Amino acid sequence: MAAPIxxxxxxxxxxxxxxxxxxxIESGSLAVDRPVPSESALIQRWGVAxxxxxxxxxxxxxxxxxxxxxxxxxxxQDRSTHDNDHQGGx
Amino acid sequence: MAAPIxxxxxxxxxxxxxxxxxxxIESGSLAVDRPVPSESALIQRWGVAxxxxxxxxxxxxxxxxxxxxxxxxxxxQDRSTHDNDHQGGx
DNA sequence: TAAGATTTGTGCGTATGTATT
DNA sequence: TAATACATACGCACAAATCTT
Numbered sequence: 044m045a046a047p048i049x050x051x052x053x054x055x056x057x058x059x060x061x062x063x064x065x066x067x068i069e070s071g072s073l074a075v076d077r078p079v080p081s082e083s084a085l086i087q088r089w090g091v092a093x094x095x096x097x098x099x100x101x102x103x104x105x106x107x108x109x110x111x112x113x114x115x116x117x118x119x120q121d122r123s124t125h126d127n128d129h130q131g132g133x
Numbered sequence: 134m135a136a137p138i139x140x141x142x143x144x145x146x147x148x149x150x151x152x153x154x155x156x157x158i159e160s161g162s163l164a165v166d167r168p169v170p171s172e173s174a175l176i177q178r179w180g181v182a183x184x185x186x187x188x189x190x191x192x193x194x195x196x197x198x199x200x201x202x203x204x205x206x207x208x209x210q211d212r213s214t215h216d217n218d219h220q221g222g223x
Numbered sequence: 224t225a226a227g228a229t230t231t232g233t234g235c236g237t238a239t240g241t242a243t244t
Numbered sequence: 245t246a247a248t249a250c251a252t253a254c255g256c257a258c259a260a261a262t263c264t265t
């Protein structure tokens with residue numbers, strides 16, 4: 044519902060954005076292999092810089108929540124097996 | 134020796150820098166637990182931007198060549214055992 | 224075939240905050 | 245107090261690949 048970034052929080056903006064997206068993934072709003080919001084979308088939705096949006100996505104990737112296809116987009120990773128927590132098993 | 138970045142190469146600058154540092158590690162110029170060149174040092178030595186220097190260091194970290202101590206610095210990782218190559222399968 | 228929009232990749236410049244020395 | 249070093253964040257630009265028209 045468009046909660047704004049809390050700049051008073053000790054949690055950095057990119058983390059707040061990542062947390063929100065994780066919620067959408069866990070809740071099922073974002074299904075497996077569905078695209079997560081693009082960098083542009085995140086920039087507009089949160090009013091942050093691209094650097095921040097990219098950090099958020101990178102964080103999600105490191106946690107194993109998403110995977111990125113160059114020049115295409117970033118999609119929800121299938122974590123159903125829970126075989127890979129965030130080391131990039133595969 | 135200060136080889137310059139080859140902008141005509143398909144290999145991005147941060148990779149060229151990382152490759153050079155890897156050479157220094159493998160050759161022994163940079164010993165285990167010794168600090169690798171700082172961001173500022175890389176910026177001056179290669180004439181690149183902070184982001185590029187950061188990318189180079191991050192890349193080395195992901196490859197397991199170095200480890201970073203928050204708020205301290207980045208140091209050469211001990212890879213003698215070769216126990217950890219760089220888990221990222223994929 | 225071409226143009227345009229979209230998306231990620233890469234690079235540069237700058238600033239602030241925090242921790243260490 | 246100051247210098248050093250990293251993390252984070254903001255701004256901007258162009259390239260390459262993809263997708264649509």
